[in-house]
Amino acid sequence: MAYRFVRARPRVDRMPELRERLDDGDIAEMEPFGRAMTRSLTDAKFDPKTGEAVWVEEDYCSPPLAMERAVLEEYFDSVTVVEENVDEAAGWARIDDLPSLWERVPSGA
Template structure:
């Protein structure tokens, strides 16, 4: 299993839809990645410097996140990029960033 730090632009017009699906835990049933995807997106952060969503996710696919992209990510995000990291490293690197799900400071 590999871990990735993921960066992408959340489609603003679909942000509330994604938030609601996460709230209802709709992705949990997606096999084999639903639990990991749900956990990762619930903990997603917003990088104020770039406006991007950023999170750590575990994955088994080649290319990375292929199944997740086809099922969920490509609907809600643009310009998705991944960087391989050690487990937990991605979360440590983004822990100081605000939650993706909190409104940005104005």
């Protein structure tokens, strides 16, 4: 499996819609990447120093996030793969101390 360490600037006005799509399973149904994307974005963190969302994404595309990018760019600007091959647990551990994206960016909930 390949994991990517991702940073992106949330489009705050679009976050309520994204949260709804994550919660209702709409994104999870997208094949082949929906379930992995749902897990990653549900667990995404917020970096207060940069104002960016950060997460680890399971991804098998070349270039990285080729299929996911269309969805991600609806809700985020400047989607950047910071590291193409990161150990999943180590990637999440790097951002474990950051607040949840959903605690810091309005989700409409």
